[in-house]
Amino acid sequence: MTTGKSIMLRGLRKAWGETVSLKGIDLTIPEGKFTTILGPSGCGKSTTLRIIAGLEEVSAGTVEIGGEDVTSRPASGRDIAMVFQSYALFPHLSVAENIIFGLRVRRMGRAERDAKLTAAADMLGLSYLLDRKPSQLSGGQQQRVALGRAIVAEKSIFLMDEPLSNLDAKLRAEMREEIRDLQKRLGVTMVYVTHDQVEAVTMADQIVLMNQGEIEQIGSPRQIYSRPETLFTAKFIGTPPMGTCSARALGIARDDITVGIRPEALVLDQNGPIRARVGHVEYLGADAMVECRVGDETLPCRISGRTELTLGATIRLSVARDDLHAFDSASGQRLDTLPPEFAALSAAQTTAPLGSHASSTER
Amino acid sequence: MSYDRILNTTAAWLLALFWLLPLAYAIWTAFHPAAFETRFEPLAPLTLQNFVQAWSEAPFARYFLNTMILVTGIVAAQFTLCTLAAFAFARFEFRGKGLMFALVLMQLLIMPDILIVENYRTMSQLGLIDTIAAIGLPYVASAFGIFLLRQTFMTVPKELDDAARVEGCSYLGILWRVYIPLAKPTFLAYGLVSVSHHWNNFVWPLIVTNSVETRPLTVGLSIFAVTDSGIQWSVINAATLMTSGPLLIAFLLFQRQFVQSFMRAGIK
Numbered sequence: 285m286t287t288g289k290s291i292m293l294r295g296l297r298k299a300w301g302e303t304v305s306l307k308g309i310d311l312t313i314p315e316g317k318f319t320t321i322l323g324p325s326g327c328g329k330s331t332t333l334r335i336i337a338g339l340e341e342v343s344a345g346t347v348e349i350g351g352e353d354v355t356s357r358p359a360s361g362r363d364i365a366m367v368f369q370s371y372a373l374f375p376h377l378s379v380a381e382n383i384i385f386g387l388r389v390r391r392m393g394r395a396e397r398d399a400k401l402t403a404a405a406d407m408l409g410l411s412y413l414l415d416r417k418p419s420q421l422s423g424g425q426q427q428r429v430a431l432g433r434a435i436v437a438e439k440s441i442f443l444m445d446e447p448l449s450n451l452d453a454k455l456r457a458e459m460r461e462e463i464r465d466l467q468k469r470l471g472v473t474m475v476y477v478t479h480d481q482v483e484a485v486t487m488a489d490q491i492v493l494m495n496q497g498e499i500e501q502i503g504s505p506r507q508i509y510s511r512p513e514t515l516f517t518a519k520f521i522g523t524p525p526m527g528t529c530s531a532r533a534l535g536i537a538r539d540d541i542t543v544g545i546r547p548e549a550l551v552l553d554q555n556g557p558i559r560a561r562v563g564h565v566e567y568l569g570a571d572a573m574v575e576c577r578v579g580d581e582t583l584p585c586r587i588s589g590r591t592e593l594t595l596g597a598t599i600r601l602s603v604a605r606d607d608l609h610a611f612d613s614a615s616g617q618r619l620d621t622l623p624p625e626f627a628a629l630s631a632a633q634t635t636a637p638l639g640s641h642a643s644s645t646e647r
Numbered sequence: 648m649s650y651d652r653i654l655n656t657t658a659a660w661l662l663a664l665f666w667l668l669p670l671a672y673a674i675w676t677a678f679h680p681a682a683f684e685t686r687f688e689p690l691a692p693l694t695l696q697n698f699v700q701a702w703s704e705a706p707f708a709r710y711f712l713n714t715m716i717l718v719t720g721i722v723a724a725q726f727t728l729c730t731l732a733a734f735a736f737a738r739f740e741f742r743g744k745g746l747m748f749a750l751v752l753m754q755l756l757i758m759p760d761i762l763i764v765e766n767y768r769t770m771s772q773l774g775l776i777d778t779i780a781a782i783g784l785p786y787v788a789s790a791f792g793i794f795l796l797r798q799t800f801m802t803v804p805k806e807l808d809d810a811a812r813v814e815g816c817s818y819l820g821i822l823w824r825v826y827i828p829l830a831k832p833t834f835l836a837y838g839l840v841s842v843s844h845h846w847n848n849f850v851w852p853l854i855v856t857n858s859v860e861t862r863p864l865t866v867g868l869s870i871f872a873v874t875d876s877g878i879q880w881s882v883i884n885a886a887t888l889m890t891s892g893p894l895l896i897a898f899l900l901f902q903r904q905f906v907q908s909f910m911r912a913g914i915k
Contacts, residue, residue, distance in 0.1 A: 339809050360815035372810035376828040386814030389824070437814070 288316035288473030289350035289363060289440040291336060296345035298331055305331050307497040309345070313475060313490070315440075318467050320476045320484040323494035324520070329477045330445055332494070336475060337443050338362050349441065365434035366443040369450065371426045373418040380405075380414040383432040404432045424455045431466065442467070444476045448483065460487055481521055485509070493517055511609075515616035518544045518609060524573065524584055526609070533579035534558055536625045542613045547573065547586040549607035556602030557629050562593045576601060603629065677885040684880045697885035701871070704882070706859050707889060710867035713779060717852075717863055718845050721783040722838055725792050729837075732788075733796030734822050738808070748797075754790035763854060770855060777861050782852045786845065792837055799833040800826050832907070839898075839905055846894050864890040 296309035306328045313319045321329040334340040336347060338359035346355045354362050373382050380401055381388075387397045405411045408428045418426055427447060434442055447463070448456045464487050467474040478484055484491050485505040493500040493508060493516075500520075501513045512518035518526040524547055531541040535557075550558075563575030563582060567589060574585045574593060585601065593599065608626060610619040676684050677698070683691045701707065735741070736748055766785045767776075775781040803826055811821045827834070849865040856862050862870070868890050872883045898905065 334809075337809075337813060339812065359809075359813045364813065366810070366813045368806045368810060370804065370806050372804070372806040374807060374810075374825060374828075376831075385811075385824075389811075389815045389820060433810075433814075 287440060287471050290315040291441065291473065291475065292348040293332070293336070294346045294348070296332070296335060296347070297343045298328070298335065298340065299343045305497050306335075306343075309497075309499060311492060311499060311502070313473060313492075315350075315473050316471050317489040318464065318474045318476065318487055319490045319492060320478055320488040321492045321494060322478055322481060322484040322520075323500075325479055326496075327494040328497040329479075329494050333443055333445055333475060333477045336362075336441075337364055337366050362441075363439050364441045364443055365437040365439040367430045367434050367445070367447045369446045371418075371430040371447075371450075373426055373429055375418055377417075378414065379410060379416050379418070379421070379429050379432075382418065382429055383410075383436055385433060386437050400436045400438075404435045407435065408432050423451050424459065427451065427459060431463070435466075435470070439472070441473045441475065442470075444474070446478055447476075448478075449480070456483075463487065481523070485521075493520065495520075511618075512544070513618045515542060515544070515611045518611070522546060527583040527585075528611075529578055529581040529583055530613070531610075531625075533581045534629060536628070538623065538625055540613050541619070541623065542611045542616075544609035544611060545583060545603050545607060547584040549603050550576070550583060550585040550601050551603070552585075552587060552591065553600055553602035556600035558601040558603070560599055560601055562595055562597045562599060565593055565595070673884040673887055676881045677888050679881065681879060681881045697881045698889065701882050701886040701889065705867060705871040705886070707864070707867065707886065709859055710862055710864045710890070713861060713867075714846060714863040714865075717779050717782055718842050720779070721786055721845050722841050724783065724787040725789050725841055726834065726838070728787055729789055729792030729796050730822070730827065732793045733800055734826060736793065736797045737800035737803075751790045751793050754788075755794065759785070760850065763851060766851070767854060777856050777858055779861050781855045782848075782861070782863065783845070785851070789841070792841070795833060795837055796830060799830045803829050835904060839901065843894055843898070847891075 291311075291313040293309050293311040293313075296306055296311075297304070298306040309328075309332060311332075321332060323329045331340060335342055336349075338347075338354070338357060338361075342355060346353055348354065349362055349364075359366075374385065377385065383404060384397050384401050387400065401414075402411075405414060408431060410425070410428055410432060413421065413425060413429075418429065421429065427450075430447070444463070448459055451459060460483060463474075463476075476483075476487065488505055490502065491505055491508050492502050495516050501508055501517045503511075508517060509521055512521065512526070515528065519528065526544045526546050527550070528542050528544045531538045531543050534543060536543075558576075558578060560576035560578045560583070563577050565575070566573040569589055571586050571589045572591070574587055575582045576585045576599070587593075605622070605626075608622060608629065610622055610626065611617065612619060675687065678693050678695070679691050680694055680696070732751075736744065736751075762785070770776055770781040770784065773781075775784070807825050807829075808821060811825050816824060847865060848863075849869070852863050853866045853869070856866060859867075868886055871886055872878070
C-alpha cells in the first residue's frame with residue numbers, strides 16, 4: 285500500500301514561556317520501522333510527537349520527513365496519520381463517517397471512498413458496526429475505528445499517542461499484537477509514544493527513551509535492557525528495574541561510582557564475593573524477590589521460588605562480569621570499561637551459580 | 648403527600664392559571680360574537696367572523712411577511728456573526744483577546760432600551776430609518792450569542808480539533824465539520840430564544856418604522872388596536888391570536904427539544 289518515510293529531528297527545542305519542555309532533541313527515525321518514544325510523564329515525549337505531526341510549533345530546530353524540511357508545513361501536508369489517546373472520534377458521526385472523514389475533506393469520489401472504507405473495515409473487523417455512533421462502541425472498538433481512520437488515509441507515517449492507555453489489560457495485550465501486525469503489513473513508519481515499558485519493549489524495533497526533555501538513550505529493546513547508557517535508563521527499564529548501590533557498599537574503595545546489577549544477574553553462591561543479609565522476601569510463585577542488604581543499601585535479587593531464605597540470614601552472592609554495570613555517580617553516565625577494582629567481585633566466582641539465570645539477562 | 652409538596656403543587660397550578668387567564672380570555676372573545684365579550688355563557692355561538700374582519704381591516708399578511716423576513720434575517724446574521732466570533736474567542740490566541748471579550752460581556756450588562764436614541768441616530772446616519780434592516784441591525788452582534796457559543800465551543804475536546812487538522816481541515820472546515828455539529832443543541836436553544844424575542848419585540852420597531860412595508864406584526868397590531876374607533880375586543884383579540892399563533896404552535900411542537908436543549912446547553 286504505502287512505504288514508510290524516515291523522520292529526522294535536529295536540535296529540536298520547545299519552550300512554553302519559562303518552562304522548557306524539549307532541550308535539544310536530535311533523532312533519526314528509520315523508515316518502515318516501529319519506533320517507540322518511551323519516558324515518564326512530563327518528559328516531553330508527547331510534545332515531540334505533536335511537533336512531528338505539525339500540531340505544535342518548534343521554538344528552534346528542524347523536522348525532516350522523507351528528506352524534506354517540513355518544519356513550517358501544516359499537519360495535513362506532512363504525509364502523516366495520527367491516533368490519539370482519547371481516539372478523537374467525532375461523536376456526531378457514525379463509524380463509517382468517522383473513518384472516511386479525511387477522505388471527505390479531501391473531496392475524494394464516492395466510489396473510491398466506499399472501496400477504501402470497506403477494505404479498512406474488513407481488515408479491522410468493523411464491518412457490522414459501520415452505522416453505530418462512537419458512544420455505542422466499546423473501548424477496543426473505538427480504538428479500531430481510530431486505526432481505521434489512519435489506515436484509509438494511506439499515509440507513510442503513523443503517529444500514535446499512548447493509544448492503548450484507556451484499555452483494560454487483556455485488550456491491551458491483544459491490541460499490541462494487532463498494531464504491531466498492522467505496521468508490518470502496511471510497511472509504514474510507526475512512531476508510538478508510551479509510558480509503559482512493556483509496550484515499548486514488546487512492540488518496538490527501536491526505543492527512544494526520554495527524560496526531562498532530553499533523549500537518554502536510543503537503541504533496540506535488547507540494547508537498552510542489556511547495556512543501559514545512563515543510570516536513569518538502568519532504573520527505568522525492567523520490572524523490577526535494575527538495583528543500584530554505591531561501589532563502597534560492595535567493598536570497593538571508589539566513591540565516584542554507582543554499581544548496577546539486574547535482579548536476575550545476582551545469584552546465590554556459597555563462595556560469592558558479595559556478603560549480604562536477607563531483608564524482605566516477596567514470594568511470587570515461580571520465583572521470589574529478595575531484598576539483599578549490602579552495607580546500608582539494598583539490592584533486589586530474583587531467586588528461584590523453591591529456595592527458602594530466613595529474614596536476617598547472611599548470604600553470599602556473585603555476579604558475572606558482563607552483568608556488572610558501573611556508572612559515574614555524578615553524571616549518571618555509563619563507564620565504558622570496568623575499573624580494575626572490580627576484578628575482585630567477579631574473580632572470586634569459582635563455582636557454578638545455584639539456579640541459572642544466565643538466559644534471562646536478555647529478554 | 649407532604650405538606651410542602653401540596654403547597655408547591657397548589658402554587659404551581661395557581662401561577663399557571665394566572666398566566667393562562669389572558670390567553671383564555673383572548674381565545675373566548677376571538678371565537679365569539681362581540682356581544683359575548685363580557686358575558687361568559689357556555690353555549691354562546693362560535694364564530695370565525697372576528698378573524699375575517701381583522702384580516703381584512705389591516706394588512707396583516709404584509710406584517711407577517713415583514714416579521715418573517717426580520718426574524719430569519721436576524722437569526723441568520725446572529726448565527727454567522729456569533730459563531731465566528733465565538734470560535735475566535737474559544738480557540739485562538741490574539742492580542743487584546745481578554746479586553747475584547749470583556750467588552751462583549753459588558754454588552755450583556757447594558758439594557759438595550761438605554762441605547763434607543765443612540766441606535767436611532769446611527770440608523771439615521773446610515774439612511775436606514777423605516778427599513779427592516781434597521782430593526783434587526785442593532786441586535787445582530789449579540790453578546791449573549793457570542794458568550795453562549797464560546798462556552799459551548801470550549802467544551803469541545805482539543806483532540807477532535809487536532810484530528811481534523813491532521814486530516815486536512817482548514818480552520819473554517821474544522822468549525823463547520825466539528826464545532827458547529829457538536830454545538831447543535833446550543834444553536835437550537837439560542838435560535839428559539841432569539842426568534843421569540845424578536846417576534847415579540849415592540850418598542851424599537853415602533854420607533855424606527857413608520858410604514859406598512861416595514862412594520863412587524865407587533866407594531867401593526869398595536870396600531871390596529873388603537874386606530875379602530877371604539878375598541879372591539881373580539882376583533883383585537885382575534886388579531887392578537889393570529890399574530891402570536893405561529894409562535895405558540897411552534898413552542899408547543901418543539902416544547903421538549905426546547906427545554907432539553909436548554910438543559911444541555913447549560914443555561915438556567
